[in-house]
Amino acid sequence: MVEKVVRFIGKDVIEENRRKAEALRRLYDEAGVTVLEFLGGPGSGKTTLIERIVERMLKDYQVDEIAYIGGDVATTLDTERIAKYGIKHVQINTGGTCHLEVPHIEAAIKALGGAEALKTIKVMIIENVGNIICPFNFPLGAHARIMVADVAEGEDKFIKHPLSTRVSDIIVINKVDLADYIGINLEKMISDAKKLNPWAPIFLVSAKTGQGIEELYSYLKTIIERHATRK
Amino acid sequence: MHETSIALSILAAVEDAFKETPGAKRVTKIRLQVGMLSLVDPEALRFALRVVARDTPAQDAEIEIEMVKPRFRCLSCGYEWEPSDDDIKKISDDPQLSTLVHINPDVIVSYLVCPRCGSNNVEIVQGKGVIIHSIDIEVDDKDSSS
Incomplete structure (x- = not known):
């Protein structure tokens, strides 16, 4: 005989996602790893910026103390660029999903050797899928979320993406060496970003020429060191 | 926005409950409470759930969505x-x-x-989140009593 049973679930799936991100943060904190997440549109220069940061990091940290997780819809191009520095790296292909989610990071940590291996790492860099909207909505428990926008995207980038601007901890304006050539008013970009998010420091950089990288790196290093001593 | 991600989370919870039910044959109804503050589009969510539930025990389930003020x-x-x-x-x-x-x-x-x-x-x-209130499961009586 076939009959019907009712199962009460009472689970909030949105809250669940937030809780999962919090659990990830606890995992990072227990392992003593600082997680820096880079977010921004396609072509904003996230990978090149990370290359410059990793080069600078390697003067202060051992090669096996740094890990990189790269998220892309397809290809391993970004991770190949980072792999040449010899740091630990994992590529995640989301296969169409426009952002990374907590299970992607859990899988990547497993690939890095799990929670035990995480303890040997000081800094983990996550490069989210190139997209200036969705990744900002799905927290991954990172200690700092770094929004990368470049001048060639247009000077109204921040006001067009108020939420992304607001939820970021650090704002990087990349490709500043191009600003004069394409008639971009940097002052306006800075004041827009400040209006939306008065708390985030803003860094003007050119990942290509190296301009501003040292200032950005020093700030990231304070986050890493502060986190390490708190542990 | 992101209704597919939400649909996948719902399906995972529904499948868990299904597996924990002895003699479960199929899911016939899924009752959802969508908080209006979540600004989730109920029709987009329904569509996404239909798509992700294909070839699962929930594929023919009726999806009931209550909007919570x-x-x-x-x-x-x-x-x-x-x-x-x-x-x-x-x-x-x-x-x-x-x-x-x-x-x-x-x-x-x-x-x-x-x-x-x-x-x-x-x-x-109240009024935020997407809550899976409950689901109806058709069970085979013989299996459930054994």
Whole structure:
């Protein structure tokens, strides 16, 4: 005989996602790893910026103390660029999903050797899928979320993406060496970003020429060191 | 926005409950409560759930969606109230505010004041999140009694 049973679930799936991100943060904190997440549109220069940061990091940290997780819809191009520095790296292909989610990071940590291996790492860099909207909505428990926008995207980038601007901890304006050539008013970009998010420091950089990288790196290093001593 | 991600989370919870039910044959109904402050589009969610549930025990399940109106409470004087439909429309018509609320419903409280005492110390009682209330499962009586 076939009959019907009712199962009460009472689970909030949105809250669940937030809780999962919090659990990830606890995992990072227990392992003593600082997680820096880079977010921004396609072509904003996230990978090149990370290359410059990793080069600078390697003067202060051992090669096996740094890990990189790269998220892309397809290809391993970004991770190949980072792999040449010899740091630990994992590529995640989301296969169409426009952002990374907590299970992607859990899988990547497993690939890095799990929670035990995480303890040997000081800094983990996550490069989210190139997209200036969705990744900002799905927290991954990172200690700092770094929004990368470049001048060639247009000077109204921040006001067009108020939420992304607001939820970021650090704002990087990349490709500043191009600003004069394409008639971009940097002052306006800075004041827009400040209006939306008065708390985030803003860094003007050119990942290509190296301009501003040292200032950005020093700030990231304070986050890493502060986190390490708190542990 | 992101209804597919939400649908996948719902399906995972439904499949868990299904597996834990002895003699379960198929899921016949899924009851969802969608908080209006989540600004989740119920029809997009229904569609996404249909797609992700293909070839699972929930593929023919009826999807019942109840929209939950927001309710707020003043932490200073204890007054509780529901916003009018006009107030809700004001939020969903404002592209900046609606995006903010969609991502983190809690931000809405910084835009509210208590209609009774004017305090801005306000909390959300209900109306956020996407809750799976319950599901109906068809079970084979023989299996469940064994």
